[in-house]
Amino acid sequence: MAEGMVGGEGIGSGGISNVGILGLTGMKSTEEVAGIGSISRVGVLLVPESLMSGLLAVPMEKVGATVPVPTGENVKLVTGQMKTTGEALADLGREEDVLVVAGQLLVSTPVERVGYSEMIVAGQVYAPEGSEGALTTGISRLTGQVFYYSGKTSDRVGTTKKARRPH
Numbered sequence: 610m611a612e613g614m615v616g617g618e619g620i621g622s623g624g625i626s627n628v629g630i631l632g633l634t635g636m637k638s639t640e641e642v643a644g645i646g647s648i649s650r651v652g653v654l655l656v657p658e659s660l661m662s663g664l665l666a667v668p669m670e671k672v673g674a675t676v677p678v679p680t681g682e683n684v685k686l687v688t689g690q691m692k693t694t695g696e697a698l699a700d701l702g703r704e705e706d707v708l709v710v711a712g713q714l715l716v717s718t719p720v721e722r723v724g725y726s727e728m729i730v731a732g733q734v735y736a737p738e739g740s741e742g743a744l745t746t747g748i749s750r751l752t753g754q755v756f757y758y759s760g761k762t763s764d765r766v767g768t769t770k771k772a773r774r775p776h
Contacts, residue, residue, distance in 0.1 A: 626650050630688045630711050634678050639663030648672060653711050653731045653752075655686070674752045676731045679707050685725075688712055695720035695740060698728075698747070716740065723747025 623646025625631060632655040636642055642663040648654065649670040656664050659680040678684055684707045692715040698708075699722045707727040714730060720740035727749040734755040736744060741757060748755070 623647070624649065628652070631655065632686065632688065632711075633657070633660070633664075634684065634686060636660060642667065655709065655711060655731075674731055676709070676711065676729060676750070676752060678709050678729065679727065681707075683707060684709060686711070687714075690715065692717065694718045695736070695743075698722075699724045710734075720744055720747070 623644065625645060625647070626649040628650070629652045631648070631651045631653070633642070634655055634657055636657065639660060639662070642656075642660050643666065645667050647668040647670070649672075651669075651671070652673045654669075654672050654675045655678050656675065657680040658677040661677055664675075678686070683705050686709045688711045690713045691710055695716055695718040698716065698720050704724070704726055706725050707729065708725045709729045709731075711731045713732050714734045714736075716734070716736040719737045720743040722743050723746070725747070728747050729750045730748055731752045733753050734744065734748070734751075736755070736757055738757045738759055744755060
């Protein structure tokens, strides 16, 4: 039924509660959604766009963000933290692919273009300065923040500064 649950108590008596990220993207029909008694205390709820109307009938309480995800097999879903390069964002996706990130997207080199037809982010994006134009046009939906850091080697994501020895 529900997939991609991170943390939480799962389904008990038809209800889903205490889940960080709840992915309902595997559901195909409104009948499946109708089988959920309630949803409560969920950080991010991922649901296929085609089932949004069916989800409105489910009692919900304390849901942080509901993110509609395009319906289809060309959706690449990442939950948690993803570290990549600007080049990978340009080249890994096919033109018809949709990238959905629920969590953090850490980009270590400047983004010149986004190679996905859509990029949906529920969380934070950390990217080098100079990526603003590509990410502004490449991110189709954002629930969260985008941060740009200076491109100095010592400030890059995933690198550590070497401590200087006192003389």
